[in-house]
Amino acid sequence: MFLTPLVAQQLTWLIPLPPLLSFALIVLFTNRSKLLSHTLAIGLMAVSWVISWVVFFNTLTITNFGGLAAVIQNAVPWLPFGSAAVGTQPLSMGVLVDPLTGLMLFFVPLACLLIFIYSVGYSNFGLPREAHDVPGTPPHGVEPLYSRFFAYLSLFAFGMLLLVVADNLLLLFVGWEIMGLCSYLLIGFWYARNYADPKQITPRQAAVKAFMTTRVGDMFMMLGIVYLYSQAGTLSFRDILYNRDVLAHLASAPSIIVGLTVSHVVGLLLFAGTVGKSAQFPLHVWLPDAMEGPTPVSAMIHAATMVSAGVYAMIRMFPLLSAGWVPGGALTPPMLAMAIIGSFTALFAATIAMTQSDIKKVLAYSTISQLGFMIASLGIGAYVAAAFHLVTHAFFKALLFLGSGSVIHGVEHGHHETEHSAAPAAEHGAEHAAAPFDPQNMFNMGGLAKRMPLTYWTFVIGGFALAGFPLVTAGFWSKDEILAESFAHAPAVFIVLGLAALMTAFYTMRQISLTFLGQPRSPAVEHATEHEPIFRPMLLALVVLSFFAVAAGWVGIPEHFPVIGGLVPNWIESYSVGGLLERPEALAFSYWPLLTSLVVALGGLLLGWWVYRGYQLGQADPLEAPLGPLYTLLRNKYYFDELYDFLFVRPVYWIAETFVSVWIDKGVIDGTLHLIGRAALRLGDIFRNDFDLPVVNGFGDLVGKSVNRFGRTFRVIQTGKVQQYLLVLMAIIVVLGAVLLLPGLR
Amino acid sequence: MVPLSWYLVLAAALFCVGLYGVLARKNAVAILMGIELMLNAVNINLVSFWHYLNPQVMAGQMFTIIVLTVAASEAAVGLALIISIYRRRNSVIAEDMDLMKW
Numbered sequence: 109m110f111l112t113p114l115v116a117q118q119l120t121w122l123i124p125l126p127p128l129l130s131f132a133l134i135v136l137f138t139n140r141s142k143l144l145s146h147t148l149a150i151g152l153m154a155v156s157w158v159i160s161w162v163v164f165f166n167t168l169t170i171t172n173f174g175g176l177a178a179v180i181q182n183a184v185p186w187l188p189f190g191s192a193a194v195g196t197q198p199l200s201m202g203v204l205v206d207p208l209t210g211l212m213l214f215f216v217p218l219a220c221l222l223i224f225i226y227s228v229g230y231s232n233f234g235l236p237r238e239a240h241d242v243p244g245t246p247p248h249g250v251e252p253l254y255s256r257f258f259a260y261l262s263l264f265a266f267g268m269l270l271l272v273v274a275d276n277l278l279l280l281f282v283g284w285e286i287m288g289l290c291s292y293l294l295i296g297f298w299y300a301r302n303y304a305d306p307k308q309i310t311p312r313q314a315a316v317k318a319f320m321t322t323r324v325g326d327m328f329m330m331l332g333i334v335y336l337y338s339q340a341g342t343l344s345f346r347d348i349l350y351n352r353d354v355l356a357h358l359a360s361a362p363s364i365i366v367g368l369t370v371s372h373v374v375g376l377l378l379f380a381g382t383v384g385k386s387a388q389f390p391l392h393v394w395l396p397d398a399m400e401g402p403t404p405v406s407a408m409i410h411a412a413t414m415v416s417a418g419v420y421a422m423i424r425m426f427p428l429l430s431a432g433w434v435p436g437g438a439l440t441p442p443m444l445a446m447a448i449i450g451s452f453t454a455l456f457a458a459t460i461a462m463t464q465s466d467i468k469k470v471l472a473y474s475t476i477s478q479l480g481f482m483i484a485s486l487g488i489g490a491y492v493a494a495a496f497h498l499v500t501h502a503f504f505k506a507l508l509f510l511g512s513g514s515v516i517h518g519v520e521h522g523h524h525e526t527e528h529s530a531a532p533a534a535e536h537g538a539e540h541a542a543a544p545f546d547p548q549n550m551f552n553m554g555g556l557a558k559r560m561p562l563t564y565w566t567f568v569i570g571g572f573a574l575a576g577f578p579l580v581t582a583g584f585w586s587k588d589e590i591l592a593e594s595f596a597h598a599p600a601v602f603i604v605l606g607l608a609a610l611m612t613a614f615y616t617m618r619q620i621s622l623t624f625l626g627q628p629r630s631p632a633v634e635h636a637t638e639h640e641p642i643f644r645p646m647l648l649a650l651v652v653l654s655f656f657a658v659a660a661g662w663v664g665i666p667e668h669f670p671v672i673g674g675l676v677p678n679w680i681e682s683y684s685v686g687g688l689l690e691r692p693e694a695l696a697f698s699y700w701p702l703l704t705s706l707v708v709a710l711g712g713l714l715l716g717w718w719v720y721r722g723y724q725l726g727q728a729d730p731l732e733a734p735l736g737p738l739y740t741l742l743r744n745k746y747y748f749d750e751l752y753d754f755l756f757v758r759p760v761y762w763i764a765e766t767f768v769s770v771w772i773d774k775g776v777i778d779g780t781l782h783l784i785g786r787a788a789l790r791l792g793d794i795f796r797n798d799f800d801l802p803v804v805n806g807f808g809d810l811v812g813k814s815v816n817r818f819g820r821t822f823r824v825i826q827t828g829k830v831q832q833y834l835l836v837l838m839a840i841i842v843v844l845g846a847v848l849l850l851p852g853l854r
Numbered sequence: 855m856v857p858l859s860w861y862l863v864l865a866a867a868l869f870c871v872g873l874y875g876v877l878a879r880k881n882a883v884a885i886l887m888g889i890e891l892m893l894n895a896v897n898i899n900l901v902s903f904w905h906y907l908n909p910q911v912m913a914g915q916m917f918t919i920i921v922l923t924v925a926a927s928e929a930a931v932g933l934a935l936i937i938s939i940y941r942r943r944n945s946v947i948a949e950d951m952d953l954m955k956w
Contacts, residue, residue: 134950339885826954827955828951829955830948831878834876838873
């Protein structure tokens with residue numbers, strides 16, 4: 109190790125902080141300067157990346173890394189509410205770098221950094237501000253909310269890095285929730301965007317949908333965390349997961365649910381959180397709609413950060429999930445749930461992806477499907493394969509998303525150009541509204557390979573990695589490992605995943621064929637370009653990512669692989685199991701899964717190319733005829749949105765709008781209040797009309813009027829003549845004198 | 855020896871003269887003079903009662919002196935008022951002084 113443990117700990121503390129700092133600085137100070145904002149965001153992200161890699165490469169030099177006392181760990185007391193009486197320890201905040209974190213530190217900051225760089229071009233930095241660009245809609249000139257975008261991205265990166273270096277479940281959950289917030293903010297970044305078709309989901313709604321859907325999972329996850337804390341007394345990963353006694357206790361202690369042990373219940377609850385975050389069936393619905401956000405956001409959510417976080421949490425908690433499981437024995441309930449849901453999701457999402465026409469939607473469903481692969485492989489106990497696929501997937505999926513963003517940008521550019529040449533500038537806006545052109549529809553594309561060669565080649569690399577093109581791509585090695593593991597442990601999972609892999613290759617090639625091959629199918633595509641200056645940062649990110657999409661696989665070549673096995677040590681295996689107490693045995697090599705991998709990858713790619721090779725404009729999707737009604741079903745995503753709309757959304761709306769609002773609030777509560785109000789008004793009227801006005805006011809008026817009348821009557825005696833007064837005085841004295849003095853009058 | 859009643863008759867006559875002057879004269883100065891007459895009629899009453907009924911104590915005389923003092927003050931104040939009114943309104947007729955009329 110070339111860092112002392114103390115330095116390594118301190119550096120690890122520093123990893124998540126630079127993006128947070130850039131978020132604060134951009135929001136508070138530099139948001140008026142676009143240049144300064146993105147310099148800050150990228151610069152500080154680069155700092156984070158450098159530190160991460162220093163820490164990561166340092167771990168490579170630690171002997172027996174991951175073993176007892178051979179991790180980078182440091183914690184400070186945080187929330188002191190544990191109590192010794194019930195066996196809970198105070199909560200601490202700390203960082204931990206073990207092999208799994210090391211892997212995350214390898215790809216998360218790098219992918220984030222590349223996405224940041226890409227965003228500079230994607231947000232049209234360098235172009236002038238166009239007059240008719242409205243903040244909150246996709247811009248033609250430079251993004252009006254440019255600085256805000258980078259601030260959100262930075263916060264997002266902070267959340268992910270915090271989650272990665274967290275040494276306990278609570279801090280992990282904090283990062284998890286920060287990402288939830290950021291995904292909401294970023295998916296709804298174009299909040300003012302509306303569509304002509306009222307059924308098409310707007311970014312606003314997509315943001316709410318993503319937030320609400322993941323919240324369902326988060327709720328369960330929080331329950332799981334609380335339950336785990338109450339039972340284990342601590343949330344620190346190492347204390348729970350690297351401690352045979354605790355694991356054995358949790359695996360055997362009966363829980364509140366009969367028939368399940370504590371570790372089962374906790375595992376299932378935590379897995380529910382991952383189902384939401386990593387978009388597994390049945391909470392997958394938010395992820396395709398999250399495509400409404402800007403494309404770098406999609407890459408961020410679906411590659412580097414958010415959905416990876418869900419899988420990461422599962423890999424992290426694997427010792428707990430599998431507590432009580434012996435390799436080859438019966439799966440624990442959480443593992444069983446993961447195997448079933450994961451493999452089902454993998455197949456299910458792959459079928460949907462085959463029929464989508466939106467370039468980003470295909471990738472979205474492929475993300476769901478690939479996450480299903482990881483979850484399923486974790487479910488059958490293939491820890492290393494899941495971690496490996498997480499890493500490679502992050503690279504090639506980020507590459508694919510950024511590539512699709514480049515395509516969309518290029519096509520939009522071409523669309524802009526054709527419009528400008530066809531119509532005078534004044535009519536631009538009106539025409540735009542009248543004929544909406546969808547720059548994401550693959551059926552309008554074609555032939556982009558000539559217009560955007562660099563995008564094409566990087567996209568092909570990413571796509572082949574996703575499809576698992578043999579030997580050269582990263583995706584092949586990681587997917588092959590998953591297939592091999594499932595072949596050995598769970599044949600049913602193997603069959604499902606094999607089918608899913610076949611479909612993966614098919615829809616990938618379908619996408620490449622439709623987008624890049626053949627002839628251009630719309631004037632916008634004919635004018636698409638990647639040679640403008642704004643494309644430079646985008647292409648840079650693509651090239652770097654495509655290197656990793658290939659190279660990341662070389663670290664995981666199985667030792668017994670024919671011919672090239674053993675040339676490069678299977679580093680990922682030896683590295684990532686370091687953090688496990690019970691190290692899995694290396695798998696014996698078998699030709700069947702390898703053959704399957706080869707067949708499904710090549711066969712799928714070939715099939716995809718063959719079916720879509722001659723696609724012409726205006727034709728129906730060639731899949732439509734053979735699949736028949738199934739095609740409609742897939743195209744509509746198994747009607748899950750409609751089903752959820754019917755089952756959850758509308759009842760909730762009904763409860764909110766009719767039951768709570770109309771009946772309870774407006775009917776009962778408002779009714780009661782109105783009744784009280786009316787009664788009070790009536791009482792007030794009675795008091796006013798029958799008491800106050802006649803009695804109180806009447807009396808007061810009477811007094812006043814009487815005095816007035818009295819004064820009016822008697823004022824005539826005020827003659828102003830002093831002698832008359834005296835005369836009156838005289839008369840009174842005489843009368844009084846007579847009364848007083850004359851005895852007869854008394 | 856002149857009996858008490860004569861004095862009383864004189865005083866009553868003098869009072870009535872004064873009273874008539876006060877009530878009937880138009881000139882405010884004359885009214886003041888009438889008041890003086892009435893005061894002095896009272897003085898005669900006081901002195902004669904003192905002399906005839908209780909000559910041992912000085913109360914009657916003292917009272918008279920006080921009345922004289924009051925009369926002098928009253929005359930001074932009254933005349934000053936009249937002069938002031940005369941300067942403003944150019945009249946000493948009591949009926950013209952009707953500022954307090956309704």
